[in-house]
Amino acid sequence: MASVYTPAVQALIDELGRLPGVGPKSAQRIAFHLVKLPEVDALRLADAISDAKAKVRFCEVCFNVSDEVRCEICSDDRRETNVICVVEEPRDIVAVERTREYRGRYHVLQGAINPIEGIGPDQLRVKELLDRLRDHSVTEVILCTNPNIEGEATAMYLARLLEPAGITVTRIASGLPVGGDLEYADEVTLGRALEGRRSVDVS
Amino acid sequence: MAVLRRLSLRDFRNYIELDISLEPGRIVISGNNGQGKSNMLEAVAYLGSLGSFRGAPPEALIRAGQPSAVIRADVVSGDRELLIEAELVRGRPNRIQINKQKLGRARDLLGIMPVTVFGPDDLELIKGGPGVRRRYLDDLLVQLHPRNDKVRTDVDKILKQRNALLRSAGGRATPDVDATLNVWNAKLAEAGEALGRARQALVTALQPRVNAAYAALAGEGHPVSLVYEPDWLGLGLFSELERVRSDELRRGTTLVGPHRDELEVGLAQMPARTHASQGEQRTLSLALRIAGHHEVGDVVGTSPVLLLDDVFSELDQGRATSLLSLLEADQTMVTTAAGSPPVDGPIQHLVVEAGSVASRNTR
Ligand SMILES: [Zn+2]
Numbered sequence A: 001m002a003s004v005y006t007p008a009v010q011a012l013i014d015e016l017g018r019l020p021g022v023g024p025k026s027a028q029r030i031a032f033h034l035v036k037l038p039e040v041d042a043l044r045l046a047d048a049i050s051d052a053k054a055k056v057r058f059c060e061v062c063f064n065v066s067d068e069v070r071c072e073i074c075s076d077d078r079r080e081t082n083v084i085c086v087v088e089e090p091r092d093i094v095a096v097e098r099t100r101e102y103r104g105r106y107h108v109l110q111g112a113i114n115p116i117e118g119i120g121p122d123q124l125r126v127k128e129l130l131d132r133l134r135d136h137s138v139t140e141v142i143l144c145t146n147p148n149i150e151g152e153a154t155a156m157y158l159a160r161l162l163e164p165a166g167i168t169v170t171r172i173a174s175g176l177p178v179g180g181d182l183e184y185a186d187e188v189t190l191g192r193a194l195e196g197r198r199s200v201d202v203s
Numbered sequence B: 001m002a003v004l005r006r007l008s009l010r011d012f013r014n015y016i017e018l019d020i021s022l023e024p025g026r027i028v029i030s031g032n033n034g035q036g037k038s039n040m041l042e043a044v045a046y047l048g049s050l051g052s053f054r055g056a057p058p059e060a061l062i063r064a065g066q067p068s069a070v071i072r073a074d075v076v077s078g079d080r081e082l083l084i085e086a087e088l089v090r091g092r093p094n095r096i097q098i099n100k101q102k103l104g105r106a107r108d109l110l111g112i113m114p115v116t117v118f119g120p121d122d123l124e125l126i127k128g129g130p131g132v133r134r135r136y137l138d139d140l141l142v143q144l145h146p147r148n149d150k151v152r153t154d155v156d157k158i159l160k161q162r163n164a165l166l167r168s169a170g171g172r173a174t175p176d177v178d179a180t181l182n183v184w185n186a187k188l189a190e191a192g193e194a195l196g197r198a199r200q201a202l203v204t205a206l207q208p209r210v211n212a213a214y215a216a217l218a219g220e221g222h223p224v225s226l227v228y229e230p231d232w233l234g235l236g237l238f239s240e241l242e243r244v245r246s247d248e249l250r251r252g253t254t255l256v257g258p259h260r261d262e263l264e265v266g267l268a269q270m271p272a273r274t275h276a277s278q279g280e281q282r283t284l285s286l287a288l289r290i291a292g293h294h295e296v297g298d299v300v301g302t303s304p305v306l307l308l309d310d311v312f313s314e315l316d317q318g319r320a321t322s323l324l325s326l327l328e329a330d331q332t333m334v335t336t337a338a339g340s341p342p343v344d345g346p347i348q349h350l351v352v353e354a355g356s357v358a359s360r361n362t363r
Helices: A007-017 A024-036 A039-055 A090-099 A126-133 A149-165 A187-195 B037-049 B130-144 B148-168 B175-218 B231-235 B237-243 B245-251 B278-300 B317-326
Strands: A083-087 A105-108 A140-143 A168-171 B002-012 B015-021 B025-031 B068-077 B080-089 B095-098 B115-118 B224-227 B264-267 B305-309 B331-337 B348-353 B356-361
Touching: A007 A024, A083 A090, A083 A126, A090 A105, A090 A187, A105 A126, A126 A149, A140 A149, A149 A168, A149 B148, A149 B175, B002 B037, B002 B305, B002 B331, B015 B037, B015 B356, B025 B037, B037 B068, B037 B080, B037 B115, B037 B130, B037 B305, B037 B331, B037 B348, B115 B278, B130 B148, B130 B175, B130 B278, B148 B175, B148 B245, B175 B224, B175 B231, B175 B237, B175 B278, B175 B317, B231 B237, B237 B245, B264 B278, B278 B317
Parallel strands: A083 A105, A083 A140, A140 A168, B025 B331, B025 B348, B115 B305, B305 B331
Antiparallel strands: B002 B015, B002 B068, B068 B080, B080 B095, B224 B264, B348 B356
16 A cells, blocks of 8 residues: 655654554554654654663663663672573563562563564573573572563473573462563562562473 | 442443433333444443443444543442443543442453343354354353453463464474474463363353253253363363474464364254254243353352343244243343333333433333
């Protein structure tokens, strides 16, 4: 179907439509909103994006967002190095940190297995996780993916991958709001879920 | 008991504003076609099931040109008095409040006010495809135990993900596809078997009820049989999925599981879909609904609110009377085309005209 918009507007709609949670209708609405904005406001948004892109990067170890090559948690010597908590997104680290129950390190997958969105293990930071486990200094991996279908599938995939390597793999306990996101769990509930973590059944 | 004391609507279907008191017992809703009789039942049923019994998408329930619709009801459910409010907003999830407290998840409303709906298309329960009968069972499962709603939606979500994986594999099983597929197989086996076993237990409970209801309605004793015995449930879904893996990769879709099951309805040892007369099929479909109504009433301990939408036009006076006598409920709402109501001594008579309602008590 030929585009009914000018190429510039269509390109903007296409780019916005690629953002998570933005459907074609919203992309259209946002695009026309942006086009109508005074130039200073529109450019401020563009600057914020390029600024963030230039200054924020991902920690080379755990893939948390970071200003430096290594994030604050990975550079903190007081944190235990024998436990890794695997989460889907950097915002999940914030949720776990709020509980003050956890003193180990993290690994951010940058997503969950989701075939509908074309995300398989290859699109996630799985190989990098395996690399971190190679020197056997890590004895436990806690799977802290979201308690929804995609998070559970990702946890099961990782458990099956890691258990043969002789690492203790645990999953946060149930009791979290089912189907929701980790970031919406309050710190007391999430703290209990961490404390009550159990070995994963990989059968 | 489950009784609506009051119903208010705003911008629901053709209703701009409606605010009406309702009586326990029988309520007859009459009026010409297209005035809003069924829409009123659809609103009540929405509070019981969070969906349209006519299968309409949520947007279709909002009055044309309006951003949102509101259904509000004062309900006595068990020994509780509740104000249930549902707001349907275009393009957004619905918002549900009970006694002005917003529910975190809309599905926590399920089971609060059970409803049984008899619709004009119920003949499809017998004549239609297997999907109609699966939906009949699954809707009942949710009414019986609201947690079944999660089992059902989990199965749907896993199937969507699994089918997407099978499609994207393009017929080739790389080690990566194989490992991921193993995970989805385990997930589908777990959720699918939970759903299959729940359906099986329900069918066993429904069987004698359907037989009794059919005999009472038809006045004769042809035995009705309900058979739900999917092969995969006996053999184990995980191993069945393993067995068909190469076929599934080739066809790009899930070939075994609860989404392909059939509930076979037989009359006098013959499949009712192909061998029963139209009259027998209609009576069978009523018997299925009656059986569900009684099962929910017994298990939940509250007889569901009964909603009969244009059911009597297809029934003779005798069957209409015996249908009503079979159906115990604290409140029954019946729509009927203009003319004399087929029900004896209705306590409340509502006349619907162009989205407004006049009430007349004939106590
Ligand atoms: Zn780091």
